[in-house]
Amino acid sequence: MTLAERLRAALATGQTRDPVLLERDDGDFAIEVGEPLVPAAVLVPFVDRPEPTILLILRPETMRRHAGQIAFPGGRVDPGDDGVVGAALREAQEEIGLAPSLVDVIGSVDTYRTITGYQVTPVIxxxxxxxxxxxxxxxxxxxxxxxxxxxxxxxxHVEQAVEWQGRERRYFEIFWEGRRIWGATAAMIVNLGRRLTYPA
Structure with missing residues (x-):
């Protein structure tokens, strides 16, 4: 069975479970009631190795937002995109030169609402x-x-808490070889782990 086949089977099984607990990082205070969320998508690229890996990127320190953070390739859904899958593939091509034809799309998992007002769909x-x-x-x-x-x-998956805007905000951290994965990216990984049985 290929990695893609194992992931499809794991995702089909995982989607029948109860919804994941962690769906957002804004609690009930960051986004005003009724304020529209901006649709966005990220590509979660599983690299087809004997021991599979996931590809991640590091944002430059010069960026206005998310400077120096680890993320998946992705961004907002543009009007010309073919939905969230099209957006994720386009962003990955723009950001890291990954041709859409090289990506075997498995499906998407739970959307994640960020503190900055984006509703992000991870595309596997x-x-x-x-x-x-x-x-x-x-x-x-x-x-x-x-x-x-x-x-x-x-x-x-290390859960942390910080005081923000007068309230406690909880988030996850994952460390790998001196790199700190946290915030929305770590939360989406935690969600993914709850949806997928590791495809050994």
Whole structure:
């Protein structure tokens, strides 16, 4: 069974479970009631290795928002996109030079509402190993892979709390070789782990 086949089976099983607990990072205070959310999408690229990995990017320190943070390739859904899948594939091509034809799209998982007013849909895709990718310098400082087993291991999901706007805000951190994955990206990984049984 290929990685794509195992992921499709795991996702089909996982979608029958109760909804995940962590759906947003804004609590009940960051976005005004009735304020529209901006549709966005990210590509979660599973690299088809004997021990699968997930590809992530590091945002440059020069960015106005999310400077120096680890993320998935992605961004807002544009009017010309073919939905969230089209947006995720377009953004991955723009940000890291990943051709859409190289992505075997598996499906999407629970949307995640960010503190900045975006409703983000993670799109799962499988990509071949050892691709030559080209980061867009204004948006991507580095491209790297993290073992899937490490990311989905609940023991590696460290829950933290911080005081923000007078209230406690909780978030997850995942560490890998000195890199800190946190915020919306870590939350989406936690959600993914709750939806998927690790496809061993």
């Amino acid at each position: 895709g499988v990509v071949p190993p050892d691709l030559v990718l080209t980061p867009q310098p204004a948006e991507v400082a580095d491209i790297f892979e993290v073992p899937l087993a490490h990311l989905l291991e609940p023991m590696n």
